[in-house]
Amino acid sequence: MRQRSTDQPTDRRMDLPTGLSTAHAFRRLARGLRLVLLIALAVLFLVPFYLLVRNGLATEADITGADWTFFPRSLQWGNLRELFDDSSVPMLHALWNSAVIAVLTTAGTLLLASMAGYGLARIAYPYASQVFYAFLVTLMIPSAVTFVPSFVLVSSLGWISTLRGLIVPTLFSAFAAFLFRQYFLGFPRELEDAARVDGLGHWRTYWRIVVPNTRPVFAAVGAIVFIGSWNSFLWPLVIGQQRDAWTVQVALATFTTAQTVNLHELFIAAAVSILPLLVVFLVLQRHIVAGAERSGIDE
Amino acid sequence: MPHSSTSANSISRRYLLAATGALALTAACGSNTGRAGGAGDRPALDQWYHQYGEAGTEQAVKRYAAAYRRAEITIEWRPGNYDQQTAAALLTKNAPDVFEGSPTLDQIQGGQVADLTDLLDGVREDFNPAVLTPKTYKGKVYGIPQAIDMQMLYYRKSLLDKAGVRPPQTLDELVDAARALTTKDVKGLFLGNDGGAGVLGATPLRAAGLELVTSDGAVGFDDPQAARTLGKLHRFHKDDSLLLGAPTDWSDPSAFLQGLTAMQWTGLWALPQIEKALGDDFGVLPFPRDGARGRPSVPVGAYGSAVSAHSGHIDAAKAYVKWLWVERTDYQEDFALSYGFHIPARISLAKKAAALAKGAAAEAVRFTTEHGYAQPLLWTARSQTAYQDALSRIITEGADPEAQIRAVVATANAELKRVRS
Amino acid sequence: MWLSFFDAHNTVTPIDFVGLDNYSEILGDPSFISSLVTFVVFSLFIVPATYGLSLALALMVARLRFAQAFFRSVFFLPTACSYVVAAMIWKLSIFNGVRFGLANTVLGWFGGSDTAWLSTTSPPWYWLVIVTVRLWLQAGFYMVILLAGLQRIPRTLYEAAAVDGARPGWQVFRYITFPQLRATSVAVVLLLVINAFQAFDEFYNLLSTARGYPPYARPPLVYLYYVALGQGQNLGLGSAGAVILALIIAVVAVVQARWFGLGRQED
Numbered sequence: 001m002r003q004r005s006t007d008q009p010t011d012r013r014m015d016l017p018t019g020l021s022t023a024h025a026f027r028r029l030a031r032g033l034r035l036v037l038l039i040a041l042a043v044l045f046l047v048p049f050y051l052l053v054r055n056g057l058a059t060e061a062d063i064t065g066a067d068w069t070f071f072p073r074s075l076q077w078g079n080l081r082e083l084f085d086d087s088s089v090p091m092l093h094a095l096w097n098s099a100v101i102a103v104l105t106t107a108g109t110l111l112l113a114s115m116a117g118y119g120l121a122r123i124a125y126p127y128a129s130q131v132f133y134a135f136l137v138t139l140m141i142p143s144a145v146t147f148v149p150s151f152v153l154v155s156s157l158g159w160i161s162t163l164r165g166l167i168v169p170t171l172f173s174a175f176a177a178f179l180f181r182q183y184f185l186g187f188p189r190e191l192e193d194a195a196r197v198d199g200l201g202h203w204r205t206y207w208r209i210v211v212p213n214t215r216p217v218f219a220a221v222g223a224i225v226f227i228g229s230w231n232s233f234l235w236p237l238v239i240g241q242q243r244d245a246w247t248v249q250v251a252l253a254t255f256t257t258a259q260t261v262n263l264h265e266l267f268i269a270a271a272v273s274i275l276p277l278l279v280v281f282l283v284l285q286r287h288i289v290a291g292a293e294r295s296g297i298d299e
Numbered sequence: 300m301p302h303s304s305t306s307a308n309s310i311s312r313r314y315l316l317a318a319t320g321a322l323a324l325t326a327a328c329g330s331n332t333g334r335a336g337g338a339g340d341r342p343a344l345d346q347w348y349h350q351y352g353e354a355g356t357e358q359a360v361k362r363y364a365a366a367y368r369r370a371e372i373t374i375e376w377r378p379g380n381y382d383q384q385t386a387a388a389l390l391t392k393n394a395p396d397v398f399e400g401s402p403t404l405d406q407i408q409g410g411q412v413a414d415l416t417d418l419l420d421g422v423r424e425d426f427n428p429a430v431l432t433p434k435t436y437k438g439k440v441y442g443i444p445q446a447i448d449m450q451m452l453y454y455r456k457s458l459l460d461k462a463g464v465r466p467p468q469t470l471d472e473l474v475d476a477a478r479a480l481t482t483k484d485v486k487g488l489f490l491g492n493d494g495g496a497g498v499l500g501a502t503p504l505r506a507a508g509l510e511l512v513t514s515d516g517a518v519g520f521d522d523p524q525a526a527r528t529l530g531k532l533h534r535f536h537k538d539d540s541l542l543l544g545a546p547t548d549w550s551d552p553s554a555f556l557q558g559l560t561a562m563q564w565t566g567l568w569a570l571p572q573i574e575k576a577l578g579d580d581f582g583v584l585p586f587p588r589d590g591a592r593g594r595p596s597v598p599v600g601a602y603g604s605a606v607s608a609h610s611g612h613i614d615a616a617k618a619y620v621k622w623l624w625v626e627r628t629d630y631q632e633d634f635a636l637s638y639g640f641h642i643p644a645r646i647s648l649a650k651k652a653a654a655l656a657k658g659a660a661a662e663a664v665r666f667t668t669e670h671g672y673a674q675p676l677l678w679t680a681r682s683q684t685a686y687q688d689a690l691s692r693i694i695t696e697g698a699d700p701e702a703q704i705r706a707v708v709a710t711a712n713a714e715l716k717r718v719r720s
Numbered sequence: 721m722w723l724s725f726f727d728a729h730n731t732v733t734p735i736d737f738v739g740l741d742n743y744s745e746i747l748g749d750p751s752f753i754s755s756l757v758t759f760v761v762f763s764l765f766i767v768p769a770t771y772g773l774s775l776a777l778a779l780m781v782a783r784l785r786f787a788q789a790f791f792r793s794v795f796f797l798p799t800a801c802s803y804v805v806a807a808m809i810w811k812l813s814i815f816n817g818v819r820f821g822l823a824n825t826v827l828g829w830f831g832g833s834d835t836a837w838l839s840t841t842s843p844p845w846y847w848l849v850i851v852t853v854r855l856w857l858q859a860g861f862y863m864v865i866l867l868a869g870l871q872r873i874p875r876t877l878y879e880a881a882a883v884d885g886a887r888p889g890w891q892v893f894r895y896i897t898f899p900q901l902r903a904t905s906v907a908v909v910l911l912l913v914i915n916a917f918q919a920f921d922e923f924y925n926l927l928s929t930a931r932g933y934p935p936y937a938r939p940p941l942v943y944l945y946y947v948a949l950g951q952g953q954n955l956g957l958g959s960a961g962a963v964i965l966a967l968i969i970a971v972v973a974v975v976q977a978r979w980f981g982l983g984r985q986e987d
Contacts, residue, residue, distance in 0.1 A: 027888070030889075031783075034780050034783070035784075037780065038780050038781070038784070038791055041777070041795075042791060042794045042795070045794055045795055045797070045798065045856065045860075046794060046797075047814075047822070048798070048801075048806065048809045048810075048814070048856065049797070049801075051809055051813045051814065051822065052805070052809055055812075055813055063813075063820065064546075064553075064557055064820050065820060068820065068822075068825045087357070088350065088357065088376055088378070136973075137970055137973065141966045141969050141970060141973075142914055142915075142917060142918045144917075144918040144920060144941065145917060145918065145941065145962060145965050145966050145969060146962050146963075146966060147941070147944075147945075147962070148944055148948040148949075148955060148958035148959045148961070148962045149959045149962055149963075151948070151949070151955070152955055152959065155390065155391045158391075158392050160388075160391040160392070160393045161393050227799065227800060230802070231801075231802035231803065231804075233802065233803060233804050233920070233921045233924075233925075234918075234920045234921065234924075234941070234945075237924075238387075238945075238949060241384060241387060241388050241391070241393060242375065242388075242393060243375050243376075243377065249802050249804040249805075252804050252805065252808065253379070253804050253924070253925055254377075254378050254379035255378055255379075256808055256811070256812070256925060257378075257379050257380060257548075257928060257929060257930050261546060261547045261548075261551060261553075261812075263546060263812060266808065266812070267808075267809075267812075267813075270804075270805045270808055270809070273802070273805060274800060274801055274802070274805055277800040277801075278800055280800075281797070281799075281800045285793065285796075288796075288799075289792070289796065289864050379930070380928070380930055380932075381930075383946075383949065386949070387949045390955070483833065484819055484834075491929065491931075492817070492836075492838070492839055492929060493839065493929060493931070493934050494839060496934070497929055497930075497931030497932060498931065542817070542818070542836075543817045543836030543838075543839035543840070544815070544816045544817015544818060544821070544835075544836035544837060544838055544839050545816065545817060545818050546811075546812045546816050546818070548929055548930065550930065554818075559818050559819075684751075684932070684946075687931075687932060687935075688751070688934075688935035691934050691935050691936075692935060695839065695840075695841050695934075695936075696841045696842065696936075697842075
């Protein structure tokens with residue numbers, strides 16, 4: 001991955017001198033315009049983050065004032081304390097819930113999806129292609145669509161407002177299994193064959209040979225699952241009914257429609273809610289990008 | 300307490316079957332309620348309140364709960380779409396034992412809420428009938444009214460004076476006033492970010508002299524006047540005199556206090572906050588009358604304290620409700636009058652409340668007695684959704700009111716037929 | 721393995737559970753039908769728009785000679801943000817209807833008057849709000865996928881094109897880049913359509929109020945949420961709607977697969 005991003009791709013060769021200086025000038029102009037456009041777009045893309053921080057650290061009067069204030073007159077770090085001191089907003093508990101759910105979901109999904117992916121990629125069994133098609137169909141039908149029947153099932157298990165109810169049904173990700181399958185298909189068979197010669201079965205080959213040699217795909221899928229889990233909303237909204245089971249997204253959404261809304265507190269809470277992800281992002285960016293890239297490969 | 304005047308619900312038998320099926324399953328399989336047993340012999344009870352905007356309310360209800368000796372009460376304070384949350388929770392084993400709400404016809408017919416009639420023995424007459432009736436089905440009471448709230452129109456006297464507008468007495472005057480009060484930065488009227496479809500509900504129909512459901516259980520707005528009145532609500536939009544897209548909704552007086560609007564429809568609960576911020580620079584009005592049979596109108600409602608029929612401690616829960624909402628009149632008075640602003644549901648308490656004797660509060664009490672109406676129990680969720688969608692289309696899109704009302708009348712007729720059979 | 725089919729398996733339950741009456745009922749429900757129309761309109765907006773923006777970003781970033789990593793990170797960063805947070809910023813700070821919203825402030829500089837973006841149905845400004853939220857959140861992710869696709873295109877093809885006298889710019893894009901990117905594009909479009917079907921978060925967080933949800937811009941999942949878990953508590957009807965929706969998606973998926981020539985044995 002690293003190679004690719006530093007290695008200049010495609011069309012540097014296209015700047016071969018054509019001998020026409022007007023065309024040359026035209027291309028330089030186009031390049032300049034492109035850069036300006038990119039910078040403008042980058043600024044636009046950053047505006048929402050700016051608003052998040054500005055509103056989070058401003059006073060209510062700065063936010064709702066008649067004149068637009070680009071930067072709060074003074075940064076209200078006290079807003080942070082106000083947020084965590086506010087007994088009506090279970091912010092710490094919600095952050096904790098989100099963290100527990102995201103970590104367990106990521107670990108569980110990696111385990112199940114990698115094994116499923118390995119099975120799809122390597123193990124020959126009757127009706128393998130039918131299974132794969134059925135699999136593709138589940139991939140197409142996201143679990144969000146079937147949330148009503150899923151709710152009925154989870155509710156019949158008595159799992160409403162429990163961590164089990166929030167985590168278990170989300171563990172079976174066809175998408176993650178698909179990513180693993182694609183990766184394992186490209187994994188050199190020779191290593192496994194050698195293991196097989198040594199008398200290792202599928203199970204032990206998988207654990208001893210495949211897993212240790214495919215860490216990057218685990219990091220990539222793991223990062224994507226973690227982000228998805230932390231940011232997921234519909235399922236936690238439906239299942240996390242009791243306040244104790246709220247995730248940070250549900251808490252935020254609930255307070256957006258509350259009877260009275262405190263803008264600066266809401267925004268500082270939102271800023272706090274994306275901080276953990278920004279950390280994950282900075283640490284794992286290379287893998288996340290790799291994961292995103294991989295989700296496009298061969299369909 | 301913005302939600303309390305909504306009640307209503309619908310499930311045909313079939314769905315009810317599905318829902319109770321799910322409940323039966325739940326009861327059979329669910330063992331873990333996530334609740335530890337109470338300390339010693341005292342049962343542990345969960346109690347839900349929706350998030351009151353007024354400071355101190357949460358502390359107050361916790362104080363009452365802590366004073367109760369015969370059970371251990373855990374208070375849950377829930378912001379957001381509260382009626383929806385309780386409705387969803389009542390489908391599961393995790394429903395709170397005690398909750399404030401307006402038990403709907405489906406919840407009553409579906410056996411989700413316990414019969415509380417006997418808690419009112421001897422004091423039933425003391426509860427304001429306007430709010431007790433919607434909690435009563437076939438003579439049985441399913442919620443003990445806690446405190447009455449109502450909604451009305453607040454206006455800035457100074458802004459009206461400046462624009463040379465007098466407080467509107469008819470819907471036409473309200474439309475004209477909103478237009479006259481609109482300037483570049485200040486809108487004339489705020490009815491919520493959806494343009495009023497959610498909060499107004501049946502109020503304009505009432506103001507036109509009509510009803511949602513007549514006393515003999517028929518649709519009460521199958522009348523040409525309905526289209527005439529609702530059609531006028533679109534004029535706010537056409538005149539661009541309506542505040543829309545404010546960060547806070549109608550239930551929060553912020554838009555009014557921040558000077559974004561000259562008039563706002565909101566609840567009695569906002570009165571102390573408005574009084575504190577504006578002094579005497581404001582006045583209150585009921586929703587103005589419209590048409591020949593018109594009359595001013597204000598919606599009143601009350602959350603009742605209800606008990607989940609699936610609670611593991613129904614008797615303890617009922618005993619607690621009786622203690623708090625029937626016996627402890629001191630707490631009831633404190634709850635209604637010390638935080639925000641409500642009218643006690645007990646007639647005897649309302650009469651002696653000094654805070655309600657003067658100024659805008661006294662006006663509000665007068666509106667409640669003279670012009671108040673509550674949403675009938677027979678008005679189901681499906682009727683309400685159909686009506687609210689139609690109202691939204693009429694107000695914001697300028698849809699043809701006659702066609703819209705015809706569709707609602709058809710839905711409501713079918714629903715009424717269903718629930719009465 | 722079979723657990724992967726868990727979610728699909730669930731959908732069988734309600735069929736045993738309530739009978740077929742629910743199906744005729746939900747199919748005859750004009751609100752459900754209009755929610756499907758809303759979804760189609762939304763997809764027609766969001767899929768081409770996201771694909772177009774992602775591709776434009778990818779093409780521009782790929783040609784950068786410096787700061788490529790920086791721009792890629794900037795455009796990719798919104799992926800870390802949730803729909804809830806994004807919807808909140810859009811609703812309360814950018815596109816609120818009052819003078820201190822960013823959009824109205826900018827409009828004010830040019831002499832425009834305040835617009836209630838989310839409440840205005842003619843013209844339907846609310847679509848602008850809804851579509852831009854998703855664009856912002858998604859474009860970076862798909863840009864990265866397309867960038868990877870661009871980088872897999874053999875350089876020799878471009879050299880050959882230059883020799884053949886193809887002019888850089890549109891011609892090269894039309895005859896080399898775009899056809900070579902086909903596989904990646906198909907994957908991106910598929911993912912976009914799948915995601916569009918799941919649309920719930922931003923709609924709910926932008927438009928719901930304590931009193932419900934307006935009748936416009938109500939996609940199927942939001943409608944089913946209110947039907948099944950709202951005060952109506954109509955789980956049977958909601959489940960029927962979910963099954964119908966799943967069937968529609970399956971059909972769309974198959975049609976799409978045929979259309980793009982997917983699903984052939986690949987190995």
